[in-house]
Amino acid sequence: MIAALSEVEIDYPRGRALGPFSLAIAAGEIVALVGPSGCGKSTAMRLLAGLEAPSRGEVARTPGRGETAVVFQAPTLAPWLSARANAALPLELAGVAHAEAARRAEAALARVGLAGAEGARPAQLSGGMAMRVSLARALVTEPKLMLLDEPFAALDEITRRALADDILELWAEARPGIVFVTHNVEEAVYMASRVVVMTAGPGRTAGEVAVEGPLPRPQGYRITQGFRAQVEAVSARLAQGMAA
Amino acid sequence: MSRLARAVAPFALIALLLGAWELACRALHVPVYFLPPPSAVLQAIAADWPSLLRSAWNTLSMALIALVVASLFAQGLALAVGLSPILERAVRPLAAVLQVTPVVAIAPLVMIWAGLDHAPRAIVALAAVVAFFPIFSGAVTGLKAADPDLERLFDLYGASRLQRLLRLRLPSAVPYLLEGHKVASGLAIIGAVVAEFVAGSGGAQGLAWRILEASNRLQTARMFAAIVILGLLGATLHAVLQAAERAGLAWWRGR
Numbered sequence: 001m002i003a004a005l006s007e008v009e010i011d012y013p014r015g016r017a018l019g020p021f022s023l024a025i026a027a028g029e030i031v032a033l034v035g036p037s038g039c040g041k042s043t044a045m046r047l048l049a050g051l052e053a054p055s056r057g058e059v060a061r062t063p064g065r066g067e068t069a070v071v072f073q074a075p076t077l078a079p080w081l082s083a084r085a086n087a088a089l090p091l092e093l094a095g096v097a098h099a100e101a102a103r104r105a106e107a108a109l110a111r112v113g114l115a116g117a118e119g120a121r122p123a124q125l126s127g128g129m130a131m132r133v134s135l136a137r138a139l140v141t142e143p144k145l146m147l148l149d150e151p152f153a154a155l156d157e158i159t160r161r162a163l164a165d166d167i168l169e170l171w172a173e174a175r176p177g178i179v180f181v182t183h184n185v186e187e188a189v190y191m192a193s194r195v196v197v198m199t200a201g202p203g204r205t206a207g208e209v210a211v212e213g214p215l216p217r218p219q220g221y222r223i224t225q226g227f228r229a230q231v232e233a234v235s236a237r238l239a240q241g242m243a244a
Numbered sequence: 245m246s247r248l249a250r251a252v253a254p255f256a257l258i259a260l261l262l263g264a265w266e267l268a269c270r271a272l273h274v275p276v277y278f279l280p281p282p283s284a285v286l287q288a289i290a291a292d293w294p295s296l297l298r299s300a301w302n303t304l305s306m307a308l309i310a311l312v313v314a315s316l317f318a319q320g321l322a323l324a325v326g327l328s329p330i331l332e333r334a335v336r337p338l339a340a341v342l343q344v345t346p347v348v349a350i351a352p353l354v355m356i357w358a359g360l361d362h363a364p365r366a367i368v369a370l371a372a373v374v375a376f377f378p379i380f381s382g383a384v385t386g387l388k389a390a391d392p393d394l395e396r397l398f399d400l401y402g403a404s405r406l407q408r409l410l411r412l413r414l415p416s417a418v419p420y421l422l423e424g425h426k427v428a429s430g431l432a433i434i435g436a437v438v439a440e441f442v443a444g445s446g447g448a449q450g451l452a453w454r455i456l457e458a459s460n461r462l463q464t465a466r467m468f469a470a471i472v473i474l475g476l477l478g479a480t481l482h483a484v485l486q487a488a489e490r491a492g493l494a495w496w497r498g499r
Contacts, residue, residue, distance in 0.1 A: 141401075
């Protein structure tokens with residue numbers, strides 16, 4: 001177990017945002033969190049990241065400082081920094097020497113397929129490339145837990161499919177625990193070994209579907225019977241959860 | 245064709261208006277002390293050129309010194325306020341009161357404090373007071389304008405207050421600072437001229453004094469000459485800072 005929420009609830013002044021909700025992430029596991037908009041998926045992510053404390057319930061986390069990485073919906077890059085400096089930021093904040101941080105940032109950029117674009121500013125990059133810089137920044141600390149909050153939301157279909165495969169291959173190298181938030185059912189089934197379906201807000205668990213098949217996904221996985229069946233199973237749970 | 249027309253349009257309008265003015269003055273036999281024709285203003289500029297230039301430099305240099313002083317104070321205070329929310333609460337009402345107080349109202353006081361023999365000091369101080377606010381409020385806003393997700397990222401990696409300030413808040417504030425300085429430069433000129441008017445002729449030799457002096461002698465064309473130079477000065481300074489802002493933003497954004 002690398003991070004766990006047990007019976008957490010979050011109350012904001014405008015009302016309940018989440019819970020009661022429980023979720024445990026095992027080391028090296030990819031869990032997809034699916035639910036309708038406003039069900040508290042992003043709130044659950046902030047709890048898992050340790051960025052927020054629950055109103056009730058408990059959060060347990062084993063990763064130390066710098067061992068959790070978050071990728072947001074938008075690339076969230078600093079426009080005044082080059083791709084290299086953006087990717088090096090977590091190391092710089094941890095006090096890693098400048099040259100060493102730059103070297104590791106370049107290695108991380110190469111891993112996400114951005115070798116040669118180190119000096120480019122975010123404004124000079126396409127949406128997909130900017131998202132890759134964001135991914136490199138998350139990978140640069142060799143995290144044990146990666147939280148991906150709808151990272152493909154702003155990308156076109158071709159780019160999101162390519163990035164999905166790349167993320168799975170990167171995962172296979174170091175096997176961090178990954179929590180992947182999305183409202184796209186196919187994407188959830190494709191990316192994860194376990195899909196947790198949430199109800200409409202305040203989100204509770206509506207069900208859980210274990211996804212069979214190898215990770216990273218082999219070619220043509222999207223058109224296999226198993227994939228289609230599991231997408232339907234998750235969709236059914238989601239529909240139940242929204243009706244409930 | 246359209247590019248040429250766009251470039252020429254403002255000058256064409258100016259020429260047209262000046263021509264109408266000149267013709268009207270001649271046709272209606274307007275007395276020169278009431279409204280001199282543009283040709284007379286041009287003659288006055290040519291005749292007074294050396295002293296006008298000296299006065300323009302006087303006003304400009306005082307406005308620039310005031311801009312530097314205001315910039316240092318405003319950014320220093322904004323940093324302090326950015327580090328301490330309680331200080332911000334303490335400063336804000338005072339800053340607002342000082343901001344809405346017209347500079348002419350406090351000018352006589354500052355004149356007394358600076359000493360009647362040191363009019364330039366008072367002028368710089370007053371122009372700095374006027375130039376202070378756009379920079380200060382821009383800096384305070386800018387220091388809070390960082391992307392909230394980037395702020396979360398800094399939380400996530402346990403950044404210190406100083407790291408957050410130097411690596412996130414200050415760089416995020418750059419566009420606001422550029423804008424603040426651009427607005428402040430225009431205000432510094434206005435502040436300097438207003439302060440010169442209050443100071444009167446005592447030691448201050450700026451453009452406002454040229455206007456006052458000519459006014460006392462009913463030399464209306466010379467008043468216009470000083471006003472024209474003042475307008476050109478303001479427009480030039482604004483254009484320079486506009487270009488600086490554009491270049492600064494391009495550098496900041498990398499495009």
